Amino acid sequence: MAAMNAGTPQPGEPTDEAQLQAKLERLASTYFEKFSTPVFRMQELIGFHKNHWLLSDDFKMAYDQPVGLIKGLNPLNSNSCVLMVPEDPVLAENKLGLDYREVHQVIRELTYGIYVLNQTPSISLEALYDQGTWCNLPPGFNDTHIGQLLISVDYMMKSLWHGAYFPKEKRTKFNDKWREHFQVSKQNGKPEKEKSFLSDFLSHGMVDMGKDPDYCDAYNDLQFDNEDDPDMIKERIHFMKHIEDICMQMTLYQKKVMHEKDIYMMEADMTISSIVRLLDDRINHDDYERVNTRLQMHENMLRENLMKKMDIRRQLFILKFVSFLTPFLIGMRKRMKIPDTTRFLPDLSEDQCKTEEELPPLMLGDDFKCKNFYPDKNKYFHLHGGINIDFETDDLEATPREVTNRYSDILAMAEQGFIKAISMETIKEHYEVPKITVDGKEYYLIFLEFETFFNPQQPAWIKAFNTKLTIDLERKYLPLQDTPMWDIFVKHFGKKKTGKLKAQMTGPRAAAIRGLVIIFVHMCRKTLGQQMSRLTKQDEHGLSLLHHAAMNNRPQIIVSLLRQTVDINSRRNNILSTGNNLHNYISNFSAFLLITILKIFF
Numbered sequence: 001m002a003a004m005n006a007g008t009p010q011p012g013e014p015t016d017e018a019q020l021q022a023k024l025e026r027l028a029s030t031y032f033e034k035f036s037t038p039v040f041r042m043q044e045l046i047g048f049h050k051n052h053w054l055l056s057d058d059f060k061m062a063y064d065q066p067v068g069l070i071k072g073l074n075p076l077n078s079n080s081c082v083l084m085v086p087e088d089p090v091l092a093e094n095k096l097g098l099d100y101r102e103v104h105q106v107i108r109e110l111t112y113g114i115y116v117l118n119q120t121p122s123i124s125l126e127a128l129y130d131q132g133t134w135c136n137l138p139p140g141f142n143d144t145h146i147g148q149l150l151i152s153v154d155y156m157m158k159s160l161w162h163g164a165y166f167p168k169e170k171r172t173k174f175n176d177k178w179r180e181h182f183q184v185s186k187q188n189g190k191p192e193k194e195k196s197f198l199s200d201f202l203s204h205g206m207v208d209m210g211k212d213p214d215y216c217d218a219y220n221d222l223q224f225d226n227e228d229d230p231d232m233i234k235e236r237i238h239f240m241k242h243i244e245d246i247c248m249q250m251t252l253y254q255k256k257v258m259h260e261k262d263i264y265m266m267e268a269d270m271t272i273s274s275i276v277r278l279l280d281d282r283i284n285h286d287d288y289e290r291v292n293t294r295l296q297m298h299e300n301m302l303r304e305n306l307m308k309k310m311d312i313r314r315q316l317f318i319l320k321f322v323s324f325l326t327p328f329l330i331g332m333r334k335r336m337k338i339p340d341t342t343r344f345l346p347d348l349s350e351d352q353c354k355t356e357e358e359l360p361p362l363m364l365g366d367d368f369k370c371k372n373f374y375p376d377k378n379k380y381f382h383l384h385g386g387i388n389i390d391f392e393t394d395d396l397e398a399t400p401r402e403v404t405n406r407y408s409d410i411l412a413m414a415e416q417g418f419i420k421a422i423s424m425e426t427i428k429e430h431y432e433v434p435k436i437t438v439d440g441k442e443y444y445l446i447f448l449e450f451e452t453f454f455n456p457q458q459p460a461w462i463k464a465f466n467t468k469l470t471i472d473l474e475r476k477y478l479p480l481q482d483t484p485m486w487d488i489f490v491k492h493f494g495k496k497k498t499g500k501l502k503a504q505m506t507g508p509r510a511a512a513i514r515g516l517v518i519i520f521v522h523m524c525r526k527t528l529g530q531q532m533s534r535l536t537k538q539d540e541h542g543l544s545l546l547h548h549a550a551m552n553n554r555p556q557i558i559v560s561l562l563r564q565t566v567d568i569n570s571r572r573n574n575i576l577s578t579g580n581n582l583h584n585y586i587s588n589f590s591a592f593l594l595i596t597i598l599k600i601f602f
Contacts, residue, residue, distance in 0.1 A: 024464035032468055034143055040488055042477050045139040047518030048119050051556040054330060055118035059559055068393030069257055073331030076262055079450045082414040084265040087442035088317050096314045098444045100421040100431035104344040106322055109144045111339050114329050116465050123150040124386035129494035130189030133359040133383045145348060146322055147355040149315045150387055156312050158383040161248055161302060163209045163370025164362040170205030175360040187496045197380055201363045210369020218305040222297055224371040236374050239294055245277045247385035252323035260399040268320035272302045277551055298372055323389045338453035345422060402438050418447035480522040512545050515554045535566055542572040
């Protein structure tokens with residue numbers, strides 16, 4: 001995919017306006033072609049494009065900008081800057097340093113996402129009806145390097161938590177055949193014939209995480225249950241009773257951002273937290289504390305051990321860089337600056353960026369070292385949880401005095417390293433990023449050039465891509481048709497449950513919970529019409545569509561409802577004006593992104 005080296009005409013290229021326009025239209029068509037199969041991917045891409053709270057022009061509500069980078073960014077009039085990224089000494093010792101081509105790849109993908117598609121990176125692993133796992137990426141980050149990193153890190157986090165793991169090549173092969181091999185019913189997701197499944201999982205490459213050389217000590221400090229203690233058995237049963245409503249979530253955030261004119265220094269980190277999606281009428285405070293005590297041990301184990309595998313450590317290093325770039329580029333977009341991608345190294349091929357759509361289930365053997373979970377005998381299971389980026393940062397701080405004193409030298413060194421990398425005539429295996437020592441710490445120097453951004457007209461490639469998406473593709477792929485829509489429901493929920501979802505309100509609720517944006521928008525328009533009472537109607541638990549979206553961290557669904565003037569202060573059991581409002585649900589379920597959304601409306 002060589003779609004992005006377009007925009008400013010290069011030396012030797014035709015400069016005739018008509019020829020340039022035709023070239024850009026072809027590039028736009030080539031780029032969007034990858035979203036055309038299956039058709040639903042393109043439809044969901046359009047749905048996300050219209051419903052981002054920070055980026056979509058269709059969302060007209062007034063709000064304050066998120067604090068920190070997005071609100072406080074104040075670039076100079078120059079069209080370049082230097083990003084100083086702290087080196088990870090462990091990765092450097094293992095010769096796993098930063099590569100300029102990879103840097104340009106992730107910036108290019110974020111430029112597409114933030115400036116064209118109105119999307120930001122995240123992932124949510126979702127349970128399918130047959131115990132498979134859906135990799136729920138924003139559609140603009142399917143088949144991207146960032147998407148690969150999110151899937152790889154999240155899968156390893158969940159595998160370490162559960163105690164079993166498929167290496168990538170083996171899980172891809174197993175995912176293609178396990179449903180047919182186990183004769184899984186499309187009605188209810190259960191295998192047609194009972195058999196001993198563990199031997200099949202092991203023969204296809206699943207491994208005990210306790211035998212992985214990087215993680216063999218990860219479970220040593222966990223307190224496992226004494227199977228002869230009746231109280232311990234009760235605790236285990238209590239924990240497993242709630243397991244479908246528990247997940248682990250990673251949040252990438254900035255500990256500190258420092259700024260001196262055109263130099264930005266980042267210091268990113270991550271945290272792992274457990275989420276219990278249970279309302280107070282399903283679990284009381286004491287029982288919640290019993291579950292939470294066990295989860296705190298699991299959180300600590302993951303935080304202390306996840307980065308022991310060098311591949312995962314390096315992938316997390318790149319994702320931390322992405323977590324800085326995301327609010328940084330949103331801030332630059334709002335100040336009418338866009339990365340000049342014509343000055344980037346060649347992008348990776350489509351094959352190199354292919355992402356997995358689904359993951360196969362896992363299973364535990366009696367002799368597996370990890371005892372965090374106790375699934376029923378001979379039962380395999382799905383994974384759920386995700387990774388988010390916190391858009392808010394602390395206010396920008398001044399850089400160390402050494403950076404101020406060496407300001408010109410740093411700019412020159414960064415630009416020279418950049419020019420050296422892009423001037424190589426043949427594709428290299430590795431493109432070195434220059435480094436500098438500041439206060440005894442090594443930093444990578446990334447030189448980034450910008451051009452003027454004026455949505456949707458400038459630069460020229462933005463206009464071509466925007467026209468293709470908002471006019472040509474919307475006309476071709478929308479509105480959504482009912483038959484393929486219900487096929488998507490069958491894929492997620494099975495035929496039996498899909499039949500029940502065809503009832504008037506349960507379909508939109510299921511779409512809101514799962515985050516199926518374009519399906520939710522379509523069903524609300526068709527089934528609910530313009531009657532506000534039907535959009536705000538509460539179910540048997542006293543929850544509206546807005547509550548379900550908040551509890552499951554679905555910002556696009558919330559924006560879709562707000563665009564239809566649904567009250568963001570909607571309370572559970574609102575007839576009596578009692579119960580929690582949206583803010584309580586967001587806070588209780590640790591949806592960091594949605595906390596940010598809510599702050600800016602009040």
